[in-house]
Amino acid sequence: MKLLLVEDEALLRHHLATRFAEIGHVVDAVDSAEEALYRAAEYHHDIAIIDLGLPGMDGLDLIRQLRSMDRTFPILILTARGNWQDKVEGLSSGADDYVVKPFQFEELEARVNALVRRSSGFVQAQISTGPLVLDLNRRQATVNGDVVPLTAFEYRILEYLMRHHQQVVAKERLIEQLYPDDDERDPNVIEVLVGRLRRKLEAAGNLRLIETVRGQGYLFTGPCR
Amino acid sequence: MMRSLRSRLVLSAAVFAALVILALVPALQSVFDRTLEEVVQQRLAADASTLIGAASVVDGRLEMPERMPDEEFNLPEAKLLGYVHDAEGRVIWHSRSTAYQELHYLPFYSGNRVEFLRIRDRTGSEYYVYDVEVQLSEHELPLSFVTMLPVSEFAPLQRDFTQRLRLWLGGGLLLLLALLWLALSWSLRSLKGVRRELQEIESGSRDRLSDQHPYELTRLTRSLNGLLDSERLQQTRYRDSLADLAHSLKTPLAVLQTVADNLRGTPDGGEQARVLQDQIERMSQQIDYQLQRASLRRSGLVRHRAALQPVVNRLTAALGKVYRDKTVHLETQIPRGTTLPMEEEALLELLGNLLENAYRLCLSRIRISARALPEGLELVVEDDGAGVPEDQRLRVIGRGERLDTSHPGQGIGLAVVQDIIESYQGRLSLGDSSLGGAAFRVWLPSEVRR
Numbered sequence A: 001m002k003l004l005l006v007e008d009e010a011l012l013r014h015h016l017a018t019r020f021a022e023i024g025h026v027v028d029a030v031d032s033a034e035e036a037l038y039r040a041a042e043y044h045h046d047i048a049i050i051d052l053g054l055p056g057m058d059g060l061d062l063i064r065q066l067r068s069m070d071r072t073f074p075i076l077i078l079t080a081r082g083n084w085q086d087k088v089e090g091l092s093s094g095a096d097d098y099v100v101k102p103f104q105f106e107e108l109e110a111r112v113n114a115l116v117r118r119s120s121g122f123v124q125a126q127i128s129t130g131p132l133v134l135d136l137n138r139r140q141a142t143v144n145g146d147v148v149p150l151t152a153f154e155y156r157i158l159e160y161l162m163r164h165h166q167q168v169v170a171k172e173r174l175i176e177q178l179y180p181d182d183d184e185r186d187p188n189v190i191e192v193l194v195g196r197l198r199r200k201l202e203a204a205g206n207l208r209l210i211e212t213v214r215g216q217g218y219l220f221t222g223p224c225r
Numbered sequence B: 001m002m003r004s005l006r007s008r009l010v011l012s013a014a015v016f017a018a019l020v021i022l023a024l025v026p027a028l029q030s031v032f033d034r035t036l037e038e039v040v041q042q043r044l045a046a047d048a049s050t051l052i053g054a055a056s057v058v059d060g061r062l063e064m065p066e067r068m069p070d071e072e073f074n075l076p077e078a079k080l081l082g083y084v085h086d087a088e089g090r091v092i093w094h095s096r097s098t099a100y101q102e103l104h105y106l107p108f109y110s111g112n113r114v115e116f117l118r119i120r121d122r123t124g125s126e127y128y129v130y131d132v133e134v135q136l137s138e139h140e141l142p143l144s145f146v147t148m149l150p151v152s153e154f155a156p157l158q159r160d161f162t163q164r165l166r167l168w169l170g171g172g173l174l175l176l177l178a179l180l181w182l183a184l185s186w187s188l189r190s191l192k193g194v195r196r197e198l199q200e201i202e203s204g205s206r207d208r209l210s211d212q213h214p215y216e217l218t219r220l221t222r223s224l225n226g227l228l229d230s231e232r233l234q235q236t237r238y239r240d241s242l243a244d245l246a247h248s249l250k251t252p253l254a255v256l257q258t259v260a261d262n263l264r265g266t267p268d269g270g271e272q273a274r275v276l277q278d279q280i281e282r283m284s285q286q287i288d289y290q291l292q293r294a295s296l297r298r299s300g301l302v303r304h305r306a307a308l309q310p311v312v313n314r315l316t317a318a319l320g321k322v323y324r325d326k327t328v329h330l331e332t333q334i335p336r337g338t339t340l341p342m343e344e345e346a347l348l349e350l351l352g353n354l355l356e357n358a359y360r361l362c363l364s365r366i367r368i369s370a371r372a373l374p375e376g377l378e379l380v381v382e383d384d385g386a387g388v389p390e391d392q393r394l395r396v397i398g399r400g401e402r403l404d405t406s407h408p409g410q411g412i413g414l415a416v417v418q419d420i421i422e423s424y425q426g427r428l429s430l431g432d433s434s435l436g437g438a439a440f441r442v443w444l445p446s447e448v449r450r
Helices: A010-022 A033-042 A059-068 A084-093 A105-119 A152-163 A171-178 A187-205 B005-054 B096-100 B151-202 B215-265 B270-295 B308-322 B344-361 B390-396 B413-423
Strands: A002-006 A026-030 A047-051 A075-079 A097-100 A126-129 A132-135 A140-143 A146-148 A210-213 A217-220 B056-058 B061-063 B081-085 B091-094 B114-120 B126-134 B143-150 B329-333 B365-373 B376-383 B427-432 B438-445
Touching (some): A002 A033, A010 A026, A033 A059, A075 A084, A075 A105, A084 A097, A084 B308, A132 A152, A152 A187, A171 A187, B005 B114, B005 B126, B005 B151, B344 B365
Parallel strands (some): A002 A047, A047 A075, B329 B365
Antiparallel strands (some): A132 A140, B126 B143, B365 B376
């Protein structure tokens, strides 16, 4: 998934961006609210992690602005003080959860995963349609209990499509899920990856779940739970 | 010492007015007496003139008519007395009414033609005496024509005057005092206005004093406003710098935390990571705890009251969001309009920490209730979680204790709760809930002593 990280402390930002990238997420890491607003307007993020104590425009204002721009992705706030005044203000401004600094990365990751899962309407850490089950924690797909061998990119595309099942997903959105920067964009890669994914699912259980909508993108047809 | 300004002013004004009026009584009385004597003198002079007019000297002897032109000299019961003395002082004529008198008056031939004086008879009765020396013809010795009236004749008049004087002056004094009271009340109303506004400031419903006060008070109200503004500014600055301090201390800790995370991943780093982790947590807890304590100091001028229900609503909305996956059934039993004698921020921290515990540890039910007690208010937060075993309860509400270690850096909650409650002279206790879990009971006094 694509993650917007807003943290002004360079070391922490770098560390978090690296860790999230290591576990297969695309991270938009920025150091100011202004930059974050620009990125949010340009791309489609699945979640934002926002430090409340930003220089210039602070985290609370950033959250309010994002919400007023109709950005509905879940927002997790990082707060230094951890007092209720800040937490309640953050949550009532539009954030969905908070983590108090310092935190262990696993804690943050768990909260991020829970928020994203919840925002796609899934209660469990698994998304399933028929025999196909996607385990969000293990980051693997199984058909009738057998693991489908997927590359990291294939998994990301499958997860994104299943999260947005019954919706047409543009190729550009899928590219954003794979690459952090604009210059690496190549729509052909998506076609290749989706083609491979289709073949693997067919091989595993004769599943034909991904349709091409000409000129618009892809549609995951299976009803997901 | 008398504490009320109004009582002081009224008392001193009353004493002053009473003294002035007491001094007025003898002055007015003496003016009246002098006027009365002048009137008496004029009357006696007129009567003496009547006598003189009626008298004639024939062959060196005084002759008076049988009937005097003034009836009073003819009546035996008349109060007016008339005498004529010769040069030796012998009475050579007297009016009828003098028959019953035993007066001994000797004219004093001083050469002054007229005398007006008071004399006393043997029984002690006083008389006004008017005495005129007259030479009725040449070569004669002067005769003395004397007219008298008893002083007692004028006593009722004097009594009546004194009575009226006292009545009027007394009434005047009362009226003056009433007017004074009204004038003072009117003037002191502006002080009352200041007092009311101060009460509003103390209760938190007003920020500063208005400009609608008399100019004698504006210096005071301006100083107070300055003090209030500077305290508020100080408070804001203080909180801002605490927030900055937290951010600048906790962010490096978060960076250190990442180092610990990285170390944990290396082959021999496990032990070092554990040590680092412990220290980071200790520092973080200390920072949190001290900053919370510092930010919750009570302000001096304003006596706050925070409404309970809105704070509960804000917190449960926020926590409901965080614990959305857990379907929590929330029950609130808060009497309408319940307020607590504390700052809203302190109440937010107090309840936030208790409620977060409840949300985290409950199975599905939480109850928040408040009830008024004779000398305070009890606030209870209950859940249907596992509860706290009796032997661990004292430890749990102690400083920095955590039974549950799944949330690093968040173990100071109950210590902060305890601190807030103590600073508002309240008590915290932990018991069993009828829901099956823990019941945190907070007792707070209805008024916090300064």
